[in-house]
Amino acid sequence: MKKKIVLAGGGTGGHVFPVLSVAQALIDQNQDLELSYIGQIGGSEKKYVSEARLKSGRTQIKIPFYGITADKLRRYFSWRIFALPFAILTGTSQAYRHLKVIKPDIVFCKGGYVTVPVAFAARLLGIPVILHETDASMGLANRLVSPLATRVAFSFPSPEFLRRDRRGSKFTYTGQPISQKFFKAGYGRKHSHPNLLIFGGSQGAKKINDLIREILPDLLERYHVTHVTGARDYGRMKAASNHRCYEPVGFSTDIDALFRQADLIISRAGGSIFEIAATGKPVVLIPIPNAANNHQAINAEIFAERGAAIVLDETKTSSQDLLKVIVELMRNSKKRAELAGNIKRLAEPRAAENVARLILKELK
Template sequence: MNKIVFTGGGTAGHVTPNLAVMAKLRERGWEIHYIGSRNGIEREIVEHEGVPFHPIASGKLRRYFDLKNFKDPFRVALGVGQAYGLLRRLKPHIVFSKGGFVSVPVIVACRLAGVPVISHESDLTPGLANKISMPFASRICVTFPETLQYVRSDKAECTGLPIREQILQGAAARGLSLCGFHSQKPVLLVMGGSLGAQRINQTVRASLDTLLQRYQIIHICGKGHVDPTLAGKRGYSQFEYVKDELPDLLAAADLVVSRAGSTSIFEFLALNKPMLLIPLSRAASRGDQILNANSFQSQGYAHVLFEEDLSADALVSGISALYDERDAMKRRMADNPYGNGTETIVRLLEALKRSGG
């Protein structure tokens, strides 16, 4: 039986694309295991899918001074040893890495154990963990065509992002029903990532009366950020967090306002959902969301509103401009060659397995 180990963690964006590839390989009879960090978000997500999870030690790779920088190299070394022991016991044909700090000891252990690795980078510029890991990989998959200039390797290929099959199977009628909406007025979906985005939440609510004149609004606002004073407001439906309902809510949406994490925006792209992206600022991130958003804007898949420019008036104006361009944007999105990278990545895994690395 073909056997594969997945790794990656730290954020949901490092894990959920793995689920798409895992589902396809499971259909083809592969035995699947996952190596991740003991207390990372990946453990809960993977175990929920019924995949055997093997925790190892890992350390964060920081670009700034912190006393933990003196301790974490020892945790990484311990993780390499633990991962090496797991690889010797599990004997996988191949490892697929989605990045995050926990992937570093796993990929180093793969080199020691002679196990081939395919790594995947979601963002436009590689994160630090993937930069360290890439020299050890047999193949490097990237999500954005622009990323190839940063990798500069004949091992690299633009595959797009693996998209979960469930995301593509939503029903608009169910989504409208969940919110108590009708089909005679366009639907705007606002989401700020798994934790929500307070600045976006506040601005949406400040412009709510104006927006509700033209749209019905689904607002995924993050845990603890539902506004009880707006409960029952006609045409406005709030959710702290959604999971199983997300495909139906996306199917019901005509437009999306969102942060610019790569997993989310490629899911919107696969669904041909015109998007207004409000990326995290450089003060709050390494700037990857800004690059992601600019790439989508340059390809005609999205409009961008920077957080520094965010106001109620700017939001209303940005959504209006997006709505006016929605049909042209959908046509461009439908012609995108990297809408769903799942099948391409599965073919690469199968080919590398046949060649023995």
């Protein structure tokens, strides 16, 4: 009889894409599996899962998607805080019904608020839960799920939360699961000018977009600028310049190709930093200052300590400050090569395989 695994994670592509990488690794290691995905009703994860190109040999694998109600776990005051217990209760009830139908042998949670009701429902049904944490500082959703998990895997070699937790035996370093396409050699499409990539994550970063907009004419005098703006800010940024060296895109499913063609990347410091690490590209990190548990700043600090990134504080960085850093790095190929070499060492090519092996081990 086939073993059944439920995958859960959502909110942004940063939660979903690693799950899909684990799904492919599971298929590669054991083809006698049935995979299902539980995500938020109306969330972006349904689109990502339906478009995933997973394969078993030459056969394309489609993962069925089950939706539940989920709401963000807010750390600031909002009237929606009062509705949160009801959202979690509703989501848990829906997840419970889905799990009763699917009858999985194990549940894998990657993070994001949608995983909380899934983990609660799994615990009620006595289904083991494997959890994976991307960041060096564990997010609120994963902190709620962690006590319910049989095993907890993590991406950073020595994360902050592991040093505080005395139940270290259930914690395992695996690295951050990412698609193998990021590890493939190649240089991508070349331009007549050095290529600067602005990448604010799967949803874009308005503050970074604002900084770039102010210095765009100066940048375009020197570089080809590829700009992943996020869908919501695409129209505004596209209208900022019709220069032939400016290439704004709302979102790209071929972000690995954009990374490979870049001479320098400007990025947030979420899970995408491991994708940048896999391609071995020099990066300037601008962490979100109000990110949950300050996790992006902690991620960036670890990369900076390893000599793997330049880090700028968004609250203290003007557009001219950013321009100065970009110009200095573009002029200094030795420094860029040093950053590229150091960041490459932080990538774990076998991470998805490691997580898949951990899940399969718990199935036995």
